[in-house]
Amino acid sequence: MVTINKMHLDVRIRRRTLLASLAASFASGCSLQAAGLPQAPKGEAHRIAALDWGIAATLVALGIVPIGVPAPAWYARYVVDPSLPSSVVDVGLLFTPNFELLQALAPQLIVATPALQQAAPMLQRIAPVYGNLLFQPSPDVLDIARRGTLALADKIGIRTAGERLIEETHRELSISNAKLSSQRDRAFLLASPLDNRHVSLFGPNSLYGAVLQEIGLTLAEPNIAGEFNIVGLERLGAYGNAEMILLESPVVPGMAARLTENRLWRTFPFVCKGRLHILPATLGSGGLPAASRFLRLLRLALSGDDGRTQ
Amino acid sequence: MIATRDKLRIGPASVIALLFAAALLSAALRLSELLPVQDWWQVAINPDLNSYQQVLVHDSVLPRLLIALVVGAALGLSGTIFQQVLRTPLADPSTLGVSGGAYLALAMVTLWVPALAVSARELVALAGGLVAFALVFLIAWPHRLSPVALILAGLVVTFVCGAVSAAVSLSYNMGMSGLFVWASGSLTQNDWSAIVRLSPCVLFGLIAAPFLTRPLALLSLNDDGARSLGLPLFYVRLMSILLAVLLAAFTVSAVGVIGFVGFAAPFLARAAGARQLPHRMLASMVIGAILLLAADEGLQQAARFIREIPAGAATGLLGAPLIAIFLRRMPVVETPTSSIIERRARHPVLYLAATAGAFLALIWISLSVGPSLDGWHFASVSEAQLLLIWRLPRLAAAAAAGILFALSGTIVQRMTSNPMASPEVIGVSTGAALGILLLVLLAPTFTPLSQLGAATAGSILSLIIVLVTGHRSRYNPDHVLLFGIAVNTAFAALIAVLLGTGLPKVFGVLQWMAGSTYSTTPLQAMIAVAVAATMLLIAPFFGRWLDVLPLGAAPSKSLGLRLSFSRGTLLLFSAISAAAATLLIGPMSFVGLMAPHIARTLGFQRALTHMLAAALVGGAITICADFIGRVALFPNQLPVGVVSTVIGGPYFLWLMRKQVH
Numbered sequence: 001m002v003t004i005n006k007m008h009l010d011v012r013i014r015r016r017t018l019l020a021s022l023a024a025s026f027a028s029g030c031s032l033q034a035a036g037l038p039q040a041p042k043g044e045a046h047r048i049a050a051l052d053w054g055i056a057a058t059l060v061a062l063g064i065v066p067i068g069v070p071a072p073a074w075y076a077r078y079v080v081d082p083s084l085p086s087s088v089v090d091v092g093l094l095f096t097p098n099f100e101l102l103q104a105l106a107p108q109l110i111v112a113t114p115a116l117q118q119a120a121p122m123l124q125r126i127a128p129v130y131g132n133l134l135f136q137p138s139p140d141v142l143d144i145a146r147r148g149t150l151a152l153a154d155k156i157g158i159r160t161a162g163e164r165l166i167e168e169t170h171r172e173l174s175i176s177n178a179k180l181s182s183q184r185d186r187a188f189l190l191a192s193p194l195d196n197r198h199v200s201l202f203g204p205n206s207l208y209g210a211v212l213q214e215i216g217l218t219l220a221e222p223n224i225a226g227e228f229n230i231v232g233l234e235r236l237g238a239y240g241n242a243e244m245i246l247l248e249s250p251v252v253p254g255m256a257a258r259l260t261e262n263r264l265w266r267t268f269p270f271v272c273k274g275r276l277h278i279l280p281a282t283l284g285s286g287g288l289p290a291a292s293r294f295l296r297l298l299r300l301a302l303s304g305d306d307g308r309t310q
Numbered sequence: 311m312i313a314t315r316d317k318l319r320i321g322p323a324s325v326i327a328l329l330f331a332a333a334l335l336s337a338a339l340r341l342s343e344l345l346p347v348q349d350w351w352q353v354a355i356n357p358d359l360n361s362y363q364q365v366l367v368h369d370s371v372l373p374r375l376l377i378a379l380v381v382g383a384a385l386g387l388s389g390t391i392f393q394q395v396l397r398t399p400l401a402d403p404s405t406l407g408v409s410g411g412a413y414l415a416l417a418m419v420t421l422w423v424p425a426l427a428v429s430a431r432e433l434v435a436l437a438g439g440l441v442a443f444a445l446v447f448l449i450a451w452p453h454r455l456s457p458v459a460l461i462l463a464g465l466v467v468t469f470v471c472g473a474v475s476a477a478v479s480l481s482y483n484m485g486m487s488g489l490f491v492w493a494s495g496s497l498t499q500n501d502w503s504a505i506v507r508l509s510p511c512v513l514f515g516l517i518a519a520p521f522l523t524r525p526l527a528l529l530s531l532n533d534d535g536a537r538s539l540g541l542p543l544f545y546v547r548l549m550s551i552l553l554a555v556l557l558a559a560f561t562v563s564a565v566g567v568i569g570f571v572g573f574a575a576p577f578l579a580r581a582a583g584a585r586q587l588p589h590r591m592l593a594s595m596v597i598g599a600i601l602l603l604a605a606d607e608g609l610q611q612a613a614r615f616i617r618e619i620p621a622g623a624a625t626g627l628l629g630a631p632l633i634a635i636f637l638r639r640m641p642v643v644e645t646p647t648s649s650i651i652e653r654r655a656r657h658p659v660l661y662l663a664a665t666a667g668a669f670l671a672l673i674w675i676s677l678s679v680g681p682s683l684d685g686w687h688f689a690s691v692s693e694a695q696l697l698l699i700w701r702l703p704r705l706a707a708a709a710a711a712g713i714l715f716a717l718s719g720t721i722v723q724r725m726t727s728n729p730m731a732s733p734e735v736i737g738v739s740t741g742a743a744l745g746i747l748l749l750v751l752l753a754p755t756f757t758p759l760s761q762l763g764a765a766t767a768g769s770i771l772s773l774i775i776v777l778v779t780g781h782r783s784r785y786n787p788d789h790v791l792l793f794g795i796a797v798n799t800a801f802a803a804l805i806a807v808l809l810g811t812g813l814p815k816v817f818g819v820l821q822w823m824a825g826s827t828y829s830t831t832p833l834q835a836m837i838a839v840a841v842a843a844t845m846l847l848i849a850p851f852f853g854r855w856l857d858v859l860p861l862g863a864a865p866s867k868s869l870g871l872r873l874s875f876s877r878g879t880l881l882l883f884s885a886i887s888a889a890a891a892t893l894l895i896g897p898m899s900f901v902g903l904m905a906p907h908i909a910r911t912l913g914f915q916r917a918l919t920h921m922l923a924a925a926l927v928g929g930a931i932t933i934c935a936d937f938i939g940r941v942a943l944f945p946n947q948l949p950v951g952v953v954s955t956v957i958g959g960p961y962f963l964w965l966m967r968k969q970v971h
Contacts, residue, residue, distance in 0.1 A: 009838075071946075089683075091945055093480060096828045098945040099700045103685050119829040125699065193490035195431060197498045229617055230491055232498035234370035237362045250487060251420060255428045264369040266499045267362045 046156055049105060049127070051097050051112040053079050054135035054287045057198070058149055059111070060084065061289040062161045068105050070094045075248045078283045081293050102126050111152065130155050135287040136226035137206045142214055145207075145287045166230070169288045172295045177215040178301050187220035188212055189239055189270070192228075192247040193255040196262070199236065200228040207284045210245070211291050211298075229286060237268040243277065244270040250281045277301040322582040326597055329604040336607040337375055344371065351939070365713045373499035378606045379599040380432070380505065381497070381561045382571055386598025387519060388557035388571030390579070390591050393524050395550045396457040402573035403558035405552070406464035410471035411442020412562045417475040417489055432507065435492075436563035442467050443555045449963050455547045466959045469900050473955035477948050495622015504564040509835075511560040515553060519591055522550050527587040571598050601625065611889040658919045661912060665926045672930055673709075676937040677701050681944040701940075703835035707894050708936035708950045709828040709929040710842035712901050714891035716928025717849055718884040719902030720921045724856045725880050732903035733888030739897035741772025742889050769889035776881070778939075792793040826949035827895055827936060841890050845883075849921050852880060856917035865954050900955040901928050904962050931958055 019022045050056035050066035053075045059066050059292035060082045068091040069075060089105060092098035095115065102110070103126045110123050112131045123129045133148050146166050150296050153162025190202035190209055202208050203224025212219060223272075236244070256278045259265045270276050280303055282294045338684070357368035385403055389629045392401040414440020420427040422809055426434060440774040446463040453459030479489065493969070499505075525546040561568065575598035576590060584593040677698065678689045689697055718733040725731075733739055745768020746761055753760065776856055856875045858866050863873060888902065905928035906920065935954035939947055 065918065077879075093946050095480070096826065096947045096949075098947060100680065100697065101683065103700070103943045117755075117896070121831045122700075122829055194491055196428075197500060198491050198496065200486070200487065231618070233500045234366060234498065237366060249488075252428050253424050258428060262500055263359070264365050267359070267365040269362065297420065 046105065047108045048156065049091060049097075049102055049107040049110045051091070051110060051116055052094070052133075052135075052285075053283060054285045054290065055111050055113070055133055055152070056084065056088075057082055057283070057289040058135070058152060058165070058287045061165050062149070062153055062156075062158060062186055064156065064158070064161075066111075067107060068097075068102060070097050078281065079286055079290070080281065082289055097123075099123070099126065101111055109156070111155075135207075135285045135290075137210075137284050139205050141205060141207050141210045142291065145291065149288055166254045166287055169292055172292045173211075173214055176295045176299055179299050180215060180217065183243070183302060184216055184218070187218045187221045187239070187242045189236065189244045190247070191236065191244065192249045193252060193259065194230065194249070195252060196255065196258070198230070198234055199233060201231050201236075202228045202247075202284075207286070207291060208245070208282070208294055212245075215295070234264060236270075237264070240269050242270055243275045244268075245301070246276060248278060248280045248281045322578050326578065326582065326600055330600045333395035333600065333604040333607040336611055337603075340607075340610065341367065341371065370498075370500050373502050373505050374497055374606070375509070376505055377499055377565060378497055378603040380508050380512055381565055381568060382575070382599035383595040383601030384508065384515065384557045384598075385568060385572035385602070386579075386594035386596070387512075387515050387573035387591055388554040388561075389598070390576040390594040391519070391522070391526070391550050391554035392572070393471060393576050394587065395547055395554070396461055398457065398461065398712075399577060401461065402570070403561070404468065404567070404569075404572070405461060406555060406558075407446045407467035407471065408470035408555060408558045409440040409562050409567045410475075411445075412436070412439035412559070413489075413493055413567065414438055414471040414475045414478075415441070415494060417478045420489060421478050432504075432563045435566075436559055439562050440555070440561035442471055443559070447551075454544055455551070460551070463963065465903075466962050469903075469955050470959035473900075473952040473959075477952045477956075480949070482619070491620065492566040493622075494620035495566040496627075497602075497618040507646050508560055508564045511556060515557050516595075518549075520588070522546070522553070522733075523588045523591065527552055527893075535621055539953035566620075566622060568602065568625060570625045571602055574598075574625075575601060584678065617925060620885065658914060658916070658923075661914070662919060662926070665912070665923055665930075669930050669933075672933045672937075673705065676705055676933055679937075679941070681941055699832070703830040703832050704827040704950075705933060705936050707830040707837040707838045708932040710838035711827070711891040711931070711950075712928035712932030712954070713842045713925040714845060714887040714894075714904070715902035715932075716905035716909075716924040717845055717903075717927075718887035718891065720906040720924040721849075721852065721856065721880050721884040721887075722902070723906045724917060724920070725859050725877065725884075727860045732900075733884065733891070737772045738769045738885045738888040739892040742766070742769040742892040743897040744768045745771075755932045762949070765893045766889055769885065769892065771826055773882070773885040773889075776885075814957060824953070826947075828947060828949070830894075838890075838894055845887050845890075846922075846925060848883065849925075850918055852883065853916075853918040853921070855880060856921070895932065895954075896951045900951075900958050901931050904928075904958045905931060907962065 014173075018146070046064050046068050048057050048059060048064060049068040051070060053069070056069045056075060057079050058068050064086055066088060068089045069084060070091050070093055070149070072088050072090055075084055089093055091101055091105070097116075097119070099119075102123070107127045110127045110129045110131075111133060112120070112123065112129060113134050113136070116123070116131065120129055120131055123131075130152070133152060134265045135145050135148060138144065146169075149165055150159070153159050153165075157237060190206065190212065191199040192202070194201050201221055201224065203226070204210060204213055204219055204222055206227045209219055209224075220239045246259075248254075248256050260271070265271055279294075279297045282297065283290050286293070312754040313815060341350065344363055349364075353364045353367050354372060357364040359365060368892035380777060388403040389401070393399055396405065401712065415434050416427065416431070419434045446460065446467050447455075449467075450456070450459040451461035525542075558572070575594040578597050578601075579593035581588045582593060582597070584590045602625060605625045609619050609621060609624050612619070678694050680687060680689075680697070680701070715733060718738075719731075722731040722733060742765040745764040745766070748768075749761060749764035855871065857868050857877065858871055861869075861878075866873060866876075891902070905924040908927045909920055912923060912927075914920045931954050932950055935950045935957060938957065939950050939953040942948060942953075
């Protein structure tokens with residue numbers, strides 16, 4: 001009962017902050033208005049509900065704060081950067097956004113992934129749905145993210161912002177390419193711990209793998225069809241000369257560091273030769289902002305410089 | 311004895327021996343690829359800590375071989391004790407809620423206290439399993455730990471744990487891979503800690519079991535018979551169950567859920583000719599160990615070509631056909647079942663009308679009340695019309711599913727005279743779930759229509775398997791249930807494998823699996839209501855069959871019933887109902903178990919009124935569940951399947967308690 005009451009208090013507070021932020025974005029929205037949203041009434045900011053964290057992150061990077069995002073608290077844990085302002089309304093769970101709440105928010109556009117295909121007929125009753133945007137890892141994940149970002153920007157009518165985001169990502173890629181050119185002769189393993197016995201081993205179709213290959217680095221395990229394979233910890237020792245990029249998992253925080261307690265882990269070549277790099281979590285379906293975040297973290301880990309100077 | 315009688319047939323014993331030889335050969339092959347044979351002994355005793363190969367063999371390959379044997383033996387022993395105490399071949403170590411509790415504990419801790427999940431995973435799982443069992447134990451206590459009370463309580467606790475875990479998993483979306491891997495029972499090892507924790511427990515079991523064999527053997531008599539021999543029935547049950555639960559809880563905490571071994575090993579032991587309890591215990595341990603070792607070796611050999619499948623999921627796949635093969639040789643015994651006598655309603659029509667009135671009131675409340683951004687709100691009739699588009703379709707779909715599950719459950723329970731039977735038990739719901747899961751994973755895109763097709767195909771396939779295999783026994787209730795559970799376990803294992811792949815598409819399917827009517831469109835709702843109405847209209851024609859069949863096979867025949875035909879038809883009807891309901895609210899079928907019970911407790915005894923009352927009760931449960939799921943954690947929404955299980959479970963247990971007095 002207590003939790004329910006708290007929840008309501010929470011919702012009411014968010015309602016107030018929502019109104020305040022609306023007023024604020026009304027003022028700041030003028031610059032965006034120049035780009036012109038066809039169906040938008042003049043003088044109002046973009047009211048967009050983003051029903052996926054990767055989409056929400058992309059929107060924020062494009063300079064638009066979505067009015068509603070599912071489970072913003074989890075966004076903060078999984079995406080981290082770019083962060084969501086507290087004005088964003090929690091519209092429910094990732095796969096079941098709340099229709100009644102969405103209708104109350106009165107968005108002009110709902111952006112969703114195909115995972116919400118089933119809910120699309122009902123979402124259509126609230127606002128036009130742009131629903132084929134997918135930043136899920138797949139072959140050409142970076143190209144798909146670029147095209148998706150541009151299509152999203154086009155849909156909202158802010159193509160220049162989309163082009164700018166692609167340009168920024170491109171800059172991150174070339175900086176990393178230059179900074180890490182000395183690492184070309186090595187092979188990289190990309191993994192993330194699931195528990196104390198298993199890891200996800202990422203392949204070229206993951207965002208991380210695609211980014212590594214894009215900046216000219218080599219993957220030690222290129223034969224993974226999906227985003228990742230789940231393998232036993234003991235398998236990792238077989239990659240004799242590899243550098244290990246171990247991504248922290250937001251699900252089991254601290255597990256990456258704890259693995260050093262394991263005797264077998266300590267015999268792995270990449271551990272005893274000091275070629276283990278532990279990176280903070282990055283959302284694999286986070287689109288271009290996630291790619292940039294991963295690049296910065298990678299540079300920091302491999303060359304001690306995240307290149308934030310410019 | 312069987313082995314000597316028909317030497318020409320490949321008996322279960324020789325199959326097991328063959329499996330063992332193959333597993334040893336495979337293990338030796340793999341070891342020789344890693345290390346020269348002359349080094350094996352030295353590496354096992356004293357590995358060179360600077361050599362990756364040597365530590366790998368010592369800390370990973372050897373513990374994995376041993377853990378397979380130890381876990382298999384523990385599950386075999388635990389399963390034998392469970393089956394003996396609970397007097398049913400349907401029992402296995404997960405029956406009393408241990409796996410469900412462990413899973414729930416891990417899911418909750420991973421969500422809310424991730425640090426604890428990192429540092430004390432095994433302890434969390436162990437605690438969860440034991441707490442769940444303690445709950446089962448407390449519920450069954452007033453029933454003097456009778457087998458039926460224990461099984462029912464275990465079933466309910468497992469269901470509720472499963473539902474809450476599903477709700478927890480759904481709210482935490484993509485972090486599920488680790489939990490799925492755990493649930494599919496991976497034997498991967500990288501140190502000796504699991505062996506060190508598990509071995510003393512199994513050793514203790516080995517020492518304690520002989521003290522229990524004599525009194526346990528007498529337990530196969532019925533309660534009165536055992537008591538007349540001066541057996542302290544209660545204490546025998548208590549000690550045996552505690553031992554079996556400890557074994558199960560420790561294995562679950564060490565390696566996760568290993569399906570089927572605890573169920574199959576005792577079964578195979580009996581099929582292989584072990585008759586007396588001490589023999590069966592020993593044989594089950596040996597068979598369990600070999601089964602798991604062989605499965606794990608097979609998987610590691612297969613991993614050269616395909617991605618590795620966890621052992622727990624694979625034993626389910628491997629074990630199910632084995633059970634089916636050996637079940638064919640079991641003699642068909644028609645046992646008369648004692649019917650449960652309840653008070654009978656004096657005015658069934660009045661009672662029905664009252665139930666229907668409550669049903670309609672629920673619909674009205676559910677449509678009008680709800681939270682919004684500004685707090686709770688009771689909508690007037692005109693306001694409610696605006697909200698109707700969001701609230702009515704999902705309510706209608708939920709109600710239709712409740713009615714369909716209730717009809718299906720009533721038929722299955724009356725037909726089998728088995729209070730534990732439900733559509734989920736005969737495997738139909740799981741079949742539908744598998745169909746959808748495969749479609750989502752294999753097809754590039756999917757529409758609601760193709761999902762409908764896939765679910766129907768899946769449920770019909772599982773139905774056909776049950777029908778074909780059940781034909782020989784003339785749909786003997788026990789056999790149908792056994793086959794149903796075998797089909798169920800195989801499908802559930804396959805689902806676990808698919809979930810364990812960690813493909814992102816799978817997470818979307820989870821929502822459906824937990825039973826959500828969330829995205830129902832008006833058209834889908836109308837179809838659902840039409841299907842439920844049709845089934846409600848057909849159901850009364852089965853009234854006489856369902857009044858007669860519970861009397862047993864012989865009386866039914868003498869009353870002019872064709873057993874195969876009537877049982878087959880009823881099975882088909884109940885399967886179609888269950889498939890339709892599964893499509894609507896997912897494979898959680900607690901409603902199908904609960905509604906017929908509640909209806910009977912309300913005093914509806916005759917088949918016709920029983921079915922109608924159960925349908926109303928089922929619909930009312932799912933409507934309540936839909937409402938609660940919509941408002942309880944606003945803006946988050948809980949799937950109706952999850953909520954109905956969570957509210958239905960305690961109610962069911964309360965009913966059970968009442969029956970004691």
